[in-house]
Amino acid sequence: MKKMNTFGVKSNSTTQLRLLSACRKMPVDFTPVWFMRQAGRYLPEYRRLREKYDLLALCKTPELSAEVTLQPVKILGVDAAILFADLLLPFEPMGIPFHFAKGEGPVIENPIRTPKDVEKLKPVFPEVDLSYVLSAVKLIKKELENRLPLIGFAGAPFTLASYLIEGGHSQNFLLVKRFMREEKEAWHLLMEKLSIVVANFLKAQIQAGADAVQLFDSWAGILSPEDYQDFVLPYSRKILSEVSQTGAPSIHFATGNAGMLEIFSQAGGDVIGIDWRIALDDAWKKIGEKAIQGNLDPALPFAEPSELEMAVRKILKKAGGKPGHIFNLGHGVLPGTPVDNVKRVVEWVRLYSQKKE
Numbered sequence: 001m002k003k004m005n006t007f008g009v010k011s012n013s014t015t016q017l018r019l020l021s022a023c024r025k026m027p028v029d030f031t032p033v034w035f036m037r038q039a040g041r042y043l044p045e046y047r048r049l050r051e052k053y054d055l056l057a058l059c060k061t062p063e064l065s066a067e068v069t070l071q072p073v074k075i076l077g078v079d080a081a082i083l084f085a086d087l088l089l090p091f092e093p094m095g096i097p098f099h100f101a102k103g104e105g106p107v108i109e110n111p112i113r114t115p116k117d118v119e120k121l122k123p124v125f126p127e128v129d130l131s132y133v134l135s136a137v138k139l140i141k142k143e144l145e146n147r148l149p150l151i152g153f154a155g156a157p158f159t160l161a162s163y164l165i166e167g168g169h170s171q172n173f174l175l176v177k178r179f180m181r182e183e184k185e186a187w188h189l190l191m192e193k194l195s196i197v198v199a200n201f202l203k204a205q206i207q208a209g210a211d212a213v214q215l216f217d218s219w220a221g222i223l224s225p226e227d228y229q230d231f232v233l234p235y236s237r238k239i240l241s242e243v244s245q246t247g248a249p250s251i252h253f254a255t256g257n258a259g260m261l262e263i264f265s266q267a268g269g270d271v272i273g274i275d276w277r278i279a280l281d282d283a284w285k286k287i288g289e290k291a292i293q294g295n296l297d298p299a300l301p302f303a304e305p306s307e308l309e310m311a312v313r314k315i316l317k318k319a320g321g322k323p324g325h326i327f328n329l330g331h332g333v334l335p336g337t338p339v340d341n342v343k344r345v346v347e348w349v350r351l352y353s354q355k356k357e
Helices: 013-023 044-050 055-060 062-076 115-119 131-144 157-166 174-182 184-208 225-231 233-244 258-266 280-287 305-319 339-353
Strands: 098-101 105-108 150-155 212-216 250-253 271-273 291-293
Touching (some): 157 174, 184 225, 233 250, 280 291
Parallel strands (some): 212 250
Antiparallel strands (some): 098 105
């Protein structure tokens, strides 16, 4: 792994604590900013690595995972690194092999179809089964030298269950919705097993050095508020409750959650991540006293700089300078996003949110 000698930030306690303070709704000198999928296909440095290695090789080789994690930290000057890994990594030790098909995303080789399939799922021991992830966390922390915090992450039980049952990405999530209703006992067993895996994985990342963690429930927004409350909320709440006992702040995120933000926030998390389908100030009223993360439309960094700048300023205005706002996209950076525009977003957040004495 190449030695990262500079990260475009000063090495001081303010820099290290900016994002962590915002998670706890404490005052900061300016709004912290990072991006979901800030490491990825839009960066030439990442694409060069992908010419040599497939995605799972990058995830399973700690030195490569660390290198990819640190690329955007140096290039963009963001306020946090987020671990480069994949949501599905716990599947293999559970007895569910998968691969990535070119242009199609993940393919689950033996998807769950019956209650017996759920019963066969194996427990996961992160320190053994996912040790390569924890090794990457330790390497990244060493490279960062406390200049910036590291965010660990895992997929939430519903999102993981969706992949397991659908067999990959889905347009309508019919299989998972039917399984949830027609095999209720097996569904709850599946969610319980997944919640144990995810809680242990997140706690292991924190033990290895992660300063905060994000629970990604990418597909929870396809549910009605009632279904989320009955079939999902107890399991995400269990995970986030266990994480809270470590003292590390947690971020709870889903796309499409605007219609159920009140219930979604009840599941827990120090910070609630929102997408672009709701105004930030309206969302903040719905989640109450928690911190908030978001919510620039991922398509906007393709816009002309003047239009992008205006969008950044509008979000900061809606945040009102209140403690507890972390600037981010409403989902991940899209392939093909102009790198210079992503850099500009960081610069504008710094400029327009700076707290003057």
